[in-house]
Amino acid sequence: MGYAVVLGEALVDLLDTECAGAPVYRQAIGGGPLNVAVGIARLGGAVQFVGSLGDDVLADRIRAFLTAEQVGLAGVVTAAAPTTLAVATFAGAEPDFRFYGDPPSYSLLNPDQVDVSLVDDADVVYCGSIVLLAPVTLAAARRAWSLTRGLRVFDPNVRPRLLDGPQALAELRAVVAEFAAGAHLVKLSTADAELLYPGEPVESVAAYLRELGAATVVVTLGAAGALVAAAGADPVRVPAPTVDAVDATGAGDSVMAALVADLLTGGEPLEPAGWTDRVAFALRVAGLVCERPGGAVAMPTRAEVLQRFSG
Template identity: 55%
Template sequence: MTGYGVVIGEALIDLLESTASGELVYRPAVGGAPFNVAVGIARLGAPVHFLGSFGDDPFGARLLDFLDKAGVGTEGVVTVPGVATTLAVTTFQGHEPTFRFYGAPPSYGLFDAPDVDEGLVAGARLLYCGSMCLLAPPVLAAARRAWAVPGPVRVFDPNVRPIVGINPDVVAEFAATADLVKLSSADATALWGDSPEAAAARLLALGAKAVVVTLGAQGALVAQGSSSVLVPAPRIAPVDATGAGDATMAGISWGILAHGRPADLGAWATLVRVAVHVAGLVCESPGGAVSMPTVADLRARFVDLAV
């Protein structure tokens, strides 16, 4: 049943805090939440295309090369002359990353509505958008244009970054017509001061057909209609939580591409169970996109997982 997915959003370079010979160093790694999602979908075995803007420097070339080698389609991307790739300096409190972003204009924020290939979107089984790129007016216009194309299952992830600003109105706009909204418990707090349950109810009332709220080591809350269920996370040995939410979104998106949109809460829960295992496996390795697993990796690590 697998069709292809389209992911709209940011690609950037994470500078990951680490140590070498007792000295603090920052290691460059490919990143950006939508970038991670696209790579995750491809690694799991579904066709996917990335739409976004890139700098014309060596980091931009590295990002595009990584997508190409991962099997992600890049015919819809835009490389902007004279623009340096945005950097995200990533520090850690335990296993949890925090980010500060550098680069003006942001290299990811220059993809505009005329850049959207509507034919590519119309032919897709799934369309993903979200994250901080929607704070850039050109990308917001591009996402609105793609979102209006009929056909794909629409999945939305606010992926709030309080350090760069929050726009609850944009979240409400996309949630109103989303087939699925995925957010974290931290997103729920930052956006509305809500509990996961209250955030899910709010999004469903806005029009979202299903909601998944990730809860870190506790798993994920899945809600549809007036019902909800908690899907527990697997027991893991965490190293780095960078990209965990993106891995969950990749797992959900891959499941929709492979099996279609779930018809009821139980089917959503089954799909999300696989997705939280994808996230768990990513947390056992450093980095985000570079840690996205294959289905074979999942089966090897979680032998009782039906996938």
């Protein structure tokens, strides 16, 4: 089995909670791509994280956490910036993020700092999330995308708070089209689809992304499961398991992690039904994540998933 490269942001989430009846923020290491990397590792996959980290104590904690989770740091660079904070508040299980830190510590990996051999030899390369909104890291992601000989997976992971008006949305939509055109797998959420393509049903969004060139598209539907659009078959809706959700942070990232981990062990499925089976497993992973507080720390092992859903 080879390894995956995950290019994107690592930061610190501040989660709104209470202590002794008073509102406080609980620190949690996060960032969608970091969650994906940790999820891959916990599911048994080898993974290298590629991105920029700040030069403060919080960045040291991120490095230590990734090292403890057996996520490789060969592609990480240190930037002279404080670690970006993502303040999360909740309305139900879904978090609303606001980001603090200028320049963002995750936005300072330039194309020349991309480790060519690390990316070139990877079996799977993931790009996506909010690094696509920063010109420098977008250029780095484009370089990694062009260098790899492995499978390309993409997740726009849109954060509306970071989009400054219609022009920014239009620019992101163009970037999504660009990466989707070269992707073996695109994973996006219903919220991503609604923001990028207002008024379009998820089946139409998946069909559009496949027309652009994406080999397979998975749209997560929250508690309703996911839509899978693979070559040679009509789109299929895969139900999610019934769970007692307490925190949806990282659920979509865990779906991507599970799909990447299975790409590492088995490559692309030969038949559409193979994608359906893999998405069904990924939804079980996400269900277990939703039953646990936190993002990266909630990622399960395969044994934990099999134990939870053994029935």
